Amino acid sequence: MDSQAQGELQRSDDPIVWGDLPQLGQNPARIYRLGIMGGTFDPIHNGHLVAAEAAFDRLDLDVVVFMPAGSPAFKQDKKVTSSEDRYAMTLLATSDNPHFVASRFEVDREGITYTAETLRRLRAIYPDNVEFYFITGADAIAEVVTWRDAATIAELAHLVGATRPGYDLSCAQRAFDDAPYDFDVTYLSIPALAISSSYLRERVGSGQSLRYLTPDSVTGYIHKRHLYGARGARYGQMRGDENAL
Ligand code: ATP
Ligand code: MG
Numbered sequence: 001m002d003s004q005a006q007g008e009l010q011r012s013d014d015p016i017v018w019g020d021l022p023q024l025g026q027n028p029a030r031i032y033r034l035g036i037m038g039g040t041f042d043p044i045h046n047g048h049l050v051a052a053e054a055a056f057d058r059l060d061l062d063v064v065v066f067m068p069a070g071s072p073a074f075k076q077d078k079k080v081t082s083s084e085d086r087y088a089m090t091l092l093a094t095s096d097n098p099h100f101v102a103s104r105f106e107v108d109r110e111g112i113t114y115t116a117e118t119l120r121r122l123r124a125i126y127p128d129n130v131e132f133y134f135i136t137g138a139d140a141i142a143e144v145v146t147w148r149d150a151a152t153i154a155e156l157a158h159l160v161g162a163t164r165p166g167y168d169l170s171c172a173q174r175a176f177d178d179a180p181y182d183f184d185v186t187y188l189s190i191p192a193l194a195i196s197s198s199y200l201r202e203r204v205g206s207g208q209s210l211r212y213l214t215p216d217s218v219t220g221y222i223h224k225r226h227l228y229g230a231r232g233a234r235y236g237q238m239r240g241d242e243n244a245l
Pocket of ligand 1: 038039040041042046047135136137138139140141162193195197198199
C-alpha cells in the first residue's frame with residue numbers, strides 16, 4: 001500500500017476528524033459519491049426527503065448527509081427555530097433510512113453558515129476519491145451562482161437541482177451559462193412536490209394536520225416542543241393527527 005493510501009486510512013479511522021459524518025473513501029481504488037442536503041429544515045419535510053432519495057437513486061450516491069444550517073445566511077432577518085430543534089427533527093426524519101445521515105457539522109459551527117465554507121471544510125476531511133453532490137431544490141438552484149464564494153462551490157461540488165415536472169429551468173440554465181465559473185449541474189425531475197417548510201409552519205399554526213407532509217416522528221416532536229404555535233400540551237389533540245403520535 002502506498003503512503004498516500006495509508007494516510008487516507010489513518011484519516012478515516014480517526015473519530016475526532018469524522019465526528020458524525022459518514023466515513024467514505026477507504027478504498028483508494030474506487031470513487032465514492034457523497035450527497036449533501038443542506039437547508040434550514042424548519043421543519044424538515046417529505047420534499048427534502050424525496051429529493052434526497054431521488055438523488056441517491058439516480059446519481060448512484062453512496063450516502064446522503066443532511067446538514068441543518070447553524071445560522072442560515074439567507075434567514076438572518078427571520079426568526080428561525082433553534083438549531084438543536086431543527087437538528088433533532090432532521091435526525092428523527094432520517095433515522096429509518098440506512099443511506100441517510102443527519103449531521104451536526106454546520107450546527108456546531110459558530111457564525112453564519114455558508115455553503116462554500118462547509119464544502120471547503122468537508123474537502124479537508126474527505127480523501128480525494130470522495131466526490132461531493134450538493135442537492136438543492138428548484139427555487140435555490142438558480143441562486144447558487146450568487147452565493148458567497150460561488151467559485152469554490154463550482155470547484156468543489158457537483159450540483160443537483162430537484163425540480164418539479166414542468167418547472168421552467170431556463171432561468172437557472174441562463175444563470176449558469178452566464179456565470180464566470182463552470183458549474184456541473186444535473187437536474188432531477190421529481191413529481192408532486194410543492195411542499196415547503198413555510199407551508200408546514202402555516203398548517204401547524206392553524207391547527208391543521210401534517211400527515212403525509214413530514215414523518216409522524218417529526219409531527220410528534222413539533223407538538224411535544226410546541227413549535228410553530230402548536231397548541232395543546234397533550235398528544236393527539238391536533239386535528240387529523242390523532243393516530244400520528
Ligand atoms: P422555507 O419554506 O422555510 O423556505 P424550504 O421548504 O424551502 O423552507 P429549506 O430548508 O429552506 O426548506 O430548503 C432546503 C433545501 O431543500 C433547498 O435547497 C430547497 O430548495 C430544497 N427544497 C425545499 N422544498 C423542496 C421540495 N418540495 N422538493 C425538493 N427540494 C426542496
Ligand atoms: Mg426555502
